[in-house]
Each structure stands twice: as structure tokens, then as C-alpha cells.
Amino acid sequence: MTITSSHPSVTSRPQPDPELWPGLATIPSGPRARVSAAIAGSLLRAVCRRLEIQLVTPDELPLPGLPAIVVHDEDEFLRRVGADGLIGFGEAYLTGAWDSPDVALLVTALAARVDQLVPQWMQRLRRVHVRREPRRHRNTVTQSRSNISHHYDLSNDLFALFLDPTLSYSSALFEVVDGRPHGPLEAAQHRKIDRLLDQAGVGPGTRLLEIGTGWGELALRAAARGATVRTVTLSQEQLELARARVDAAGLADLVSIELLDYRLLDGQYDAVVSVEMIEAVGDEYWSTYFRTVDDLLVPGGRFALQAITMPHQRMLDTRDDFTWIKKYIFPGGLLPSVEAIEEITRTETQLSVTDRLSMGAHYAETLRLWDQRFCDSVDEVRALGFDPTFLRMWHFYLAYCQGGFAGGYTDVQQMTFVKDAHERTS
Incomplete structure (x- = not known):
């Protein structure tokens, strides 16, 4: 049979x-x-x-x-x-x-x-x-744009087919019913965003920097609170749609969106938020990333980070490996460990961890819903010009990642940092 x-x-x-x-x-x-x-x-x-x-x-x-x-x-x-x-x-x-x-x-x-x-x-x-990760995938200032474009510039219409109306492409935070994540995806995405904004202390008059715009939902919700938002991305497709969404919401006076590498940022901000962008930084630039956030925050400023993580020893053992995900989905990507993040921020910045939330089961449910929506939309995906091999690739990618979170191979964390007054030790 x-x-x-x-x-x-x-x-x-x-x-x-x-x-x-x-x-x-x-x-x-x-x-x-x-x-x-x-x-x-x-x-x-x-x-x-x-x-x-x-x-x-x-x-x-x-x-x-x-x-x-x-x-x-x-x-x-x-x-x-x-x-x-x-x-x-x-x-x-x-x-x-x-x-x-x-x-x-x-x-x-x-x-x-x-x-x-x-x-x-x-x-x-x-x-x-x-196999080792190709040198051409290093996340230099010039190469990062290409690495990001490989995935995020596929088609805004493709992502709209399987994401919820918020166009949030990161783990949602569901209600927990009988010990399991449960509820509508859109509401869970808003819950995730609102928790990050709350942790960062975003409210009326907050000068907020977002590293990694996505399609603009976090910037929209921050501006609706009365914050002034500067947000940066390396995806041209995301930039254009995020700007259109901000204009449609009548919030263009509060939200500035730029095509800019995080290493080229300047200014001073009361809060910084970054949602699942650090995975595209690369371990050789993690120190640069956190030092940049540190330099951009005012004393007492808050940094809310959402990051996909893996156990520390596994990260050390596999960080140079060339994987299926790196070859086909995220060139140059690497998941940090919580220990690596805490070590770098403790020794190289004035950022102190004040809160951490593990959400791995919530990402497994998010991915399950994305995969279900994608598989239900295959005719529309084909109409966008994607071939049957792409259909199998994308389904495998979403299901593969779901299994990774469900099996405990990966996790996702919301981590909150406050910039304090101690001096760097290195």
C-alpha cells in the first residue's frame, strides 16, 4: 500500500x-x-x-x-x-x-x-x-546584505500566505492551557511583541531602536504607545512593505525605517529591541553586536532580545558546521547559547540580565501553524512561480524546525538587559 x-x-x-x-x-x-x-x-x-x-x-x-x-x-x-x-x-x-x-x-x-x-x-x-561553513557566508558588512536577501527577499506575497496578519516571522507567545501553548496565532504574536515592549519599558516619548524590522509590526505597536521608533533592516522587500504599513497606519511621523547594517547605527536611545536577528550575526560578530547595543543605549536604558538558542556545548561543537539549514535557508546563520550571550554581555558591555523567559514549546506551536498554512496554500505558492522542489524544501524547513523545538534541540528566549554604570573589563 x-x-x-x-x-x-x-x-x-x-x-x-x-x-x-x-x-x-x-x-x-x-x-x-x-x-x-x-x-x-x-x-x-x-x-x-x-x-x-x-x-x-x-x-x-x-x-x-x-x-x-x-x-x-x-x-x-x-x-x-x-x-x-x-x-x-x-x-x-x-x-x-x-x-x-x-x-x-x-x-x-x-x-x-x-x-x-x-x-x-x-x-x-x-x-x-x-563540511565547514564556506568563507563566502561570513557576515561582514558587505556580505550580510546578501545573506539576508537570500531568505527574506524571496517574496512578500509568499510570507503573507503562511504568516498571520501581523506578518510576524518569529515565535509567538501563546496562552498556556493544560500545560500546552494554545490559542489564535495573531493574538499570540501581539502578546509576544507587547511583552518585549513592556520589558524594554516602551511608552510615550520613548526613543526606541529596533534592530531587524521584519514587516514592521513591532514598530507599529511601539508607535501606537507614543514611542519614537527608528528601525533598521537589510531586506529591501521588508523595507518597502513595512514602510507601506506604517504609512497606512498614519504613523510615519513616529517611525523611521532604514536599509542599514546594525554596525553603522548611531545616536542614543532609551530602549533597544531585537527579535530573532542575532541568529544572522555570526559568532565572530557577537561581541560587535552587543557592544553596539551597549554604545547606543543611554545609562539605565533597557534592551529586550528575543533569540533562538541551543545548548552551549552543542553550539561550540557545531558552530563551524555547514548544515542543510545554512545551505538552503539561512546562509551564515548560527544560533547562540544563553551562556555565550551572558558571557559576552557580562565581560564586554555594561548590560546586565534582569529577566529571561524560555519559550521553546511556543515556537514549536508557531511553526506547526505556519506549516499548516503553507501546506494549505500550495496552489497560491505555485502561482507565485515557486516550483515543486521549493514546496518540499519549505515544508521540510518548517517541519524540521518544529521538530527541533519540540525535541529540545533548540529553544527560544526573551532576555532583558539594563545598561548599568560599571565599566567594561575588556
């Missing part, structure tokens, strides 16, 4: 256009690829047994509610995984060599026990096998 995904129009097997998807055009071949595929097959079967993941063919029906991998082309699947690890795992999904009735459930199972996926002796050899 053939497996049908819950979103068949997204997950049907495409034939990637070699001009649009050159990295998918060639399946690894040769003696080394055969050996690597054999090793990958042994590891995959062991992992599936240990994690109780169903590994089936298209003629088998997996049990509902349990994670499953449906293998359509075993040779291609294992060759890609053997040659390129998790990048190959994702690429084999893009080509349809494997599928799953529920990608997020599968990734949740993998993420929850990620340290047990391969034997310890193989983990010690990861530096030999895992």
Missing part, C-alpha cells in the same frame, strides 16, 4: 530543475560513495531500532502516531546521507528519495536523542567528515 502524506501536494516526488537546483542534479557515485552508503545504511537501521522509528517501503503502512521514514529510493537516499550526512538527509527529502507521514514528528524523535544518533567513536571523527 502506498503511503500518502498528510500534505500530498507538497510532498509528491518532484524532478528538481538542474538549473534551479544544481546541488541536487548529481547523486554521489564511485567506490567511496558505495562504502559510505553501506555505513549510512547500517547506522540508519540501528538508529531507527533504538529510537523506535518505523523504516518502511512505499508498499508498507506505518502505524499512525509513530515516527516513520518511507524510503522511495534506498540507493539514492543512502548515497546522499553517506556522502553528506544531515545535508544529504535533507537533500534526499527534496528529491523525494524518502518521505514521512509527519516530518515534524520524525525530527522530534531525532532531536530528542541527537547525541545518541551515532556511536561516540564516530562523533570524535566528525571534524573529518562534516
Whole structure:
């Protein structure tokens, strides 16, 4: 019996256009690829047994509610995984060599026990096998614009299809019912924004700087409180739509939006807010980022940060790795750890942490809703000019990230800092 995904129009097997998807055009071949595929097959079967993941063919029906991998082309699947690890795992999904009735459930199972996926002796050899992040992805002042454009300038219309009316592209903060995030996405996005503005002390007359405009919802809500807002972005598409939304709201006298790198900012502000922008900074520039915020804040000023994070040791182990997400979604991206943020701000700035809220389960629910809306809008996505391989890529990206938060591999934090009077120690 053939497996049908819950979103068949997204997950049907495409034939990637070699001009649009050159990295998918060639399946690894040769003696080394055969050996690597054999090793990958042994590891995959062991992992599936240990994690109780169903590994089936298209003629088998997996049990509902349990994670499953449906293998359509075993040779291609294992060759890609053997040659390129998790990048190959994702690429084999893009080509349809494997599928799953529920990608997020599968990734949740993998993420929850990620340290047990391969034997310890193989983990010690990861530096030999895992690819390094290309130097061309470094987040210099000149390169950051290109890295941001790769993702955020795809199409405003695309993002509008799966985001809620606020166009907020970051974790929402839901009500918690019976221990689980629950409620309408739009209200949860407003709750997230309002909490950040409250933590930053934004009110009438506040001089607010926002680093990372998005599509302008936070700036709109801050201006509605009577704040004067300067907000900067590196996305031309976001800039244009955010300006249009501010004009439509009649708040252009309170909100200034600029296409500008955070390192080129000047002025003095009572508050700074930055929502899920630090992930695009890169670890070599984290000190620059926090020093810049420190320099721009007046004494006693407040900084509200929302950041996707990962455990500290995992961040240290993987920060130079080239991953599927970095290759296809966020070039140059890197998730910090809470420890890294606290260490830099403690030793290099006058910023002191006064509050921290962990929201990982809320991001899993946010992503679930985004993925559901995206999969329900595939006809509209196609009408925008995106091909079937893109549909699989975007669904995999949203479900992959959902699984990461649900399985505890990643988290998201709201952190509040106050600029105090002590001097820098370095």
C-alpha cells in the first residue's frame, strides 16, 4: 500500500530543475560513495531500532502516531546521507528519495536523542567528515546584505500566505492551557511583541531602536504607545512593505525605517529591541553586536532580545558546521547559547540580565501553524512561480524546525538587559 502524506501536494516526488537546483542534479557515485552508503545504511537501521522509528517501503503502512521514514529510493537516499550526512538527509527529502507521514514528528524523535544518533567513536571523527561553513557566508558588512536577501527577499506575497496578519516571522507567545501553548496565532504574536515592549519599558516619548524590522509590526505597536521608533533592516522587500504599513497606519511621523547594517547605527536611545536577528550575526560578530547595543543605549536604558538558542556545548561543537539549514535557508546563520550571550554581555558591555523567559514549546506551536498554512496554500505558492522542489524544501524547513523545538534541540528566549554604570573589563 502506498503511503500518502498528510500534505500530498507538497510532498509528491518532484524532478528538481538542474538549473534551479544544481546541488541536487548529481547523486554521489564511485567506490567511496558505495562504502559510505553501506555505513549510512547500517547506522540508519540501528538508529531507527533504538529510537523506535518505523523504516518502511512505499508498499508498507506505518502505524499512525509513530515516527516513520518511507524510503522511495534506498540507493539514492543512502548515497546522499553517506556522502553528506544531515545535508544529504535533507537533500534526499527534496528529491523525494524518502518521505514521512509527519516530518515534524520524525525530527522530534531525532532531536530528542541527537547525541545518541551515532556511536561516540564516530562523533570524535566528525571534524573529518562534516563540511565547514564556506568563507563566502561570513557576515561582514558587505556580505550580510546578501545573506539576508537570500531568505527574506524571496517574496512578500509568499510570507503573507503562511504568516498571520501581523506578518510576524518569529515565535509567538501563546496562552498556556493544560500545560500546552494554545490559542489564535495573531493574538499570540501581539502578546509576544507587547511583552518585549513592556520589558524594554516602551511608552510615550520613548526613543526606541529596533534592530531587524521584519514587516514592521513591532514598530507599529511601539508607535501606537507614543514611542519614537527608528528601525533598521537589510531586506529591501521588508523595507518597502513595512514602510507601506506604517504609512497606512498614519504613523510615519513616529517611525523611521532604514536599509542599514546594525554596525553603522548611531545616536542614543532609551530602549533597544531585537527579535530573532542575532541568529544572522555570526559568532565572530557577537561581541560587535552587543557592544553596539551597549554604545547606543543611554545609562539605565533597557534592551529586550528575543533569540533562538541551543545548548552551549552543542553550539561550540557545531558552530563551524555547514548544515542543510545554512545551505538552503539561512546562509551564515548560527544560533547562540544563553551562556555565550551572558558571557559576552557580562565581560564586554555594561548590560546586565534582569529577566529571561524560555519559550521553546511556543515556537514549536508557531511553526506547526505556519506549516499548516503553507501546506494549505500550495496552489497560491505555485502561482507565485515557486516550483515543486521549493514546496518540499519549505515544508521540510518548517517541519524540521518544529521538530527541533519540540525535541529540545533548540529553544527560544526573551532576555532583558539594563545598561548599568560599571565599566567594561575588556
